[in-house]
Amino acid sequence: MTNKISIYAPVSGDVIALSKVKDDVFSSGMMGEGFGVEPSGEEIKAPVSGTITMIAESKHALGIKTADGLEVLVHMGLDTVQLHGEPFDILVEENAQVEAGQAIAKMSIESIKMANLPTTVLTVITNSQDMLTGFDFEEGTVNGGDAVGTAYVKEQTAAKTKLSYDELADVIIKNVGGEENIKGLIHCITRLRFYLKDEAKANDDVLKNTKGVIDILHAGGQYQVVIGNEVVDVYDAVMKKLPKLQDSDMDTTPVDQSGNAFQRGFNNLIGIITGSMSPVVGVIAASGIIKGILALLTLPQLGSLLSTTSTLYITVSAMADASFYFLPVLVGYSAAKRLGGDPIVAAVIGAFLTYPQIVAWGGKYHTMFAIGGFKFQFLNYTYSIFPMILAAWMAKKLGDWLKKVLPSYLQMIFNPMITILVVSTITIVITGPVIQGLANGIADVINMLVKSSGWIGGLIIGAFYQVLVIFGLHWGVVPLVAQQIAGSGQSALNAIISVTMVSQGAAVLAVAIKSKKSDMKSLGFAAMISAFCGVTEPAIYGINLRYRKVFVSGLIGSGVGGFITGLMHGTMYGFTGSLIGFSSFFNPKNPADLTSFYAFLLSSVVAITVSFIVTWVWGYNDEMEMGKKVTKKATPK
Structure with a gap:
């Protein structure tokens, strides 16, 4: 019954x-x-x-x-x-x-x-x-x-013989390969999500037949043990038995193993750059806006509301410059977190690169030593990115090796000491000059090509940049833009990228206004605001790509906007793009020069108009069938 x-x-x-x-x-x-x-x-x-x-x-x-x-x-x-x-x-x-x-x-x-x-x-x-x-x-x-x-x-259910949480934790730890096989552990609402060194050591069959375990899944670089409602209790029991795991900063980022060796290497390189830069982008973007607003306030056309020699200007300017000046510290910390290294050690290496005496010597190309006729010189690493990412990777590898060879009682002091000495030396003597030279060279070449080609470069980059966003490859461009701004104080490339964000926002705005579906309107307006604030992913993944013509309409608009930006040789003096980044088009060194700001205004107006009209007439109607949901790539991220 x-x-x-x-x-x-x-x-x-x-x-x-x-x-x-x-x-x-x-x-x-x-x-x-x-x-x-x-x-x-x-x-x-x-x-x-x-x-x-x-x-x-x-x-x-x-x-x-x-x-x-x-x-x-x-x-x-x-x-x-x-x-x-x-x-x-x-x-x-x-x-x-x-x-x-x-x-x-x-x-x-x-x-x-x-x-x-x-x-x-x-x-x-x-x-x-x-x-x-x-x-x-x-x-x-x-x-x-x-x-x-x-x-x-x-009516009557015999209670199933059930393991206690501690007993279940013991079984799980043993059958995922033991404590030594566990790199990290997190949990969601139903699953323990293990990051294992070797998933082949896990015993799926035993765990699947363990009372208290619902199932086993292999997904996203994780070994997932499905528990159900009691997952928090089981997680706590497992972590209690793994004190080393609680005290360590494990690398819980899955590595892409798909494709051939070149594809894996490229994807993982982009993944490292993405993971290192994404936490920092918001800060340097905000700093760019502050710098732009300061430039706006010093415009003679507005009555020079603020003097560049005033205490207020210098103080606020220092606030904005700090994120760029100490960028190696921020990037080093972020890269170490992404790689699973020691973020404090990486931050110290970044602080060394921005130490006042090192910066002073770097500004004068002071000679460290010479071998034969070749001089090894100090460089200025403030505002730099790529040398610090490699330094964080070297610190991770060296730190891991020292953990294996040094006695435990020497780890606390000698591991960071050796890592800081060795990696800092390698960075300023070898890798830093090489990478910084290449990065500056690439950034300068891109700026030169964009400026010299004018409308051609603007048209091509404008029309296709947002395609890179679909595959996550735009993260490979972000550090180049930062490098350009750091080196020359401006980026013509970023001016073109900015208008591509505006165009996708205009396309999704057309959908939001034209659609009679309430959910499409709310999603469209929210995505439009995001795009006009410099983040196009909600627009692209939420609507534009799912109605492919909407995305193409945005590309047409950004192609025209890029054409105008290139034709007028517009450039940006800050990092933030789209409409919210308007202040980054004012030249802080010459506030009276409004060429780039006029290029921004004209290209934005045209891009919005073209994208909106093409979407309205051709790109979207409510009878269209939404395509399959498009998700962001697992890597890079």
Whole structure:
């Protein structure tokens, strides 16, 4: 004999089978019986009456246990753990009693869509195998709190022999290859995500048959042990047994193993550059805006509101210059985090490169020593990027080797000491001059080509730059732009790149205005704001690429905008692009020179007009079928 328990819709929307959910763990049923809802509303309601047993730290999931013992998981969106709780507002607390249909949370559908993630709300009975004899539900449109399904609960269920969390942790550690095989461990709402040195050492079959483990997955460079609602308790038990893991800064970035050796090497190189630069880009972009605003305030046309010799100007200018001046420190720290090295050691090496005496000697090309007739000279490494990325990589490799050869009681002092001495020396004597020379040379050549070719370079770069964004290859250009600005104080290349952002924003704006679909409007306007603020990914991945003609319309507009920028020889004096970067087109050394600002105005207006009109007339209508979701490449990132 069985008991029937009604399961209610957690949110208004369209009910779908788990098999249609775009997540293998849920769609395969390994997490248990249940259903999904493609939401039209944002208020999340309890699908059953019971006790709140779990609230995810990232707020995207809750667990409820009924009086009959059903363990029900409410999971808001897919892969939303990475949003760190921003789209969610939890209305209840752990151990609170809730009634079916009671509001327990709110979620921002727009925020999740902006992150290019599915908004599906899942209701899953995670102990279905032990508790249920069957489960029925109907697909269709429902309101939050409507009865959707029926769970048939066994009247008497013998408790399954279950390992304690500590016992389960021991089994898991042993069968992922032991402590020595574990590089890092994180967890999401249902899974332990291990970074292993050698996944071949893991025993999938044993773990799959261990009570308390639902399944094993190999994905994204991770060895995933699916636990379910109790994942936090199991994670804590595992970490308690791995104190070295808690105290170390592990490299938990998967390495791309796809393609041939050249492709792998190139992708991983771009990945390192991306990981090193992405945390720094926002800071140097903000600094560029500050510098541009200062230049604006010194314009004679505006009455020279601020003098370049005033205390205020010099103080604020120092705030803006600091991120560029100490760029090796920032990049070194960020690169070490990306590579799994010691970020403090890398930051110290960066600080050495920007030490005042070294900078002074570098400005005068002071001779360190000479071999024969060849002089080894100091260089100025403030504003530099590439030498520090290589230095962080060398520090990681040397530090790892020293960990193996030095006795443990010497590690704390002698590992950083040797690493700093050796890597700093190699950097200023060999790698720094070579890389800095190449980087400056490449940056200068690009600037020269763009300036000399004028409209040709502007047209070509403008028309195709955003194609690089699709594949993540634009991260290889970002350091070159920074190098140009650092070396010459300006970047003609960045001026062209800027107008490509404006064009994609104009294209998605046309979609938002023309569409009569509410979700398309909200996503389109949000993506437009992002693009006009210099970040085109939400526009590209959310709408433009999924309606390919919209993306092409943006490319046409940016091609024309780049043509005008090149024709007028426009350049930028800061890092920030798109409309928000307008102040970066003022020349801080000659505020009266408005050539580049006029180029920015004209190219932006034309790019917006062309992209908008082409999208409106040719690129989009509501009858078009949206293409398959386009996701960003796993690497580089």
